[in-house]
């Protein structure tokens with residue numbers, strides 16, 4: 491077979507198309523992976539919608555997608571990976587030569603390429619993946635969960651950037667990544683984990699995935715009241731901002747303890763306003779997060795998922811890839827957790 495089906499952004503407009511494209515040929519330093527399960531990311535939804543960001547970033551004709559689980563069909567290079575291995579991959583390809591890369595801080599590489607964003611992605615029957623980005627996964631982990639480990643990596647990176655044992659944690663935004671970060675916080679021994687969202691569907695999903703979590707809508711009950719109810723006297727120790735909503739960020743700053751620490755994963759608008767004097771006088775620490783630790787982060791994800799962190803309840807829908815339109819429209823509606831596209 492020299493042709494394969496792939497999901498491409500065929501034209502500079504809303505939507506995607508299934509197209510017959512050339513099956514990639516193996517080359518030195520790469521693995522040819524037979525794709526089994528893929529997962530739809532927020533990034534993919536932006537590309538489907540053809541928002542201003544994707545108009546600037548995506549070249550029509552490109553295969554999209556970056557979250558997958560597959561099996562190595564062929565591989566060429568000096569590596570311990572072999573044919574038949576079940577793998578996923580780190581979705582960011584870094585330069586390996588800049589100051590940060592050489593110092594082992596690849597997540598801060600200035601010259602990062604995104605699979606399925608800046609180059610062809612993996613929503614296809616086969617994909618060519620650089621060996622450097624391959625990740626071996628524990629066989630005990632559900633393949634559907636493996637398919638969204640890249641997104642789980644964002645959650646892990648955000649949650650683990652500060653120590654969590656015994657801390658009171660506020661997470662603003664209960665999309666799949668916010669919910670996964672909450673799961674990590676509970677797993678790591680946080681005392682109270684409070685997650686906020688406007689959507690009752692997403693709050694209910696958070697309660698299902700993370701037993702013991704407090705999931706609230708701040709429009710119905712202010713965060714300060716919830717904190718009081720939980721016996722949090724001085725404010726939250728750790729804040730994880732996952733929503734990109736300016737109101738959520740401001741609510742978070744208001745409800746932090748003096749000396750509290752905030753990690754920001756949500757993408758905010760350029761005109762987002764906060765009262766910087768609150769950051770100054772409350773001696774807050776704020777840290778931006780992009781991507782995930784390229785070696786240790788994946789190691790920790792494998793370890794958590796193969797012990798007792800179960801993310802399968804986050805999967806709410808699975809479709810064959812041919813029903814991608816239904817899947818993407820559902821994703822845009824927000825009435826879902828993780829959506830899996832099957833390529834088997």
Ligand SMILES: [Zn+2]
Pocket residue numbers: 531532533556557640641
């Ligand atoms: Zn993703």
Ligand SMILES: [Zn+2]
Pocket residue numbers: 584585586587588589590591592599600601
């Ligand atoms: Zn670099």
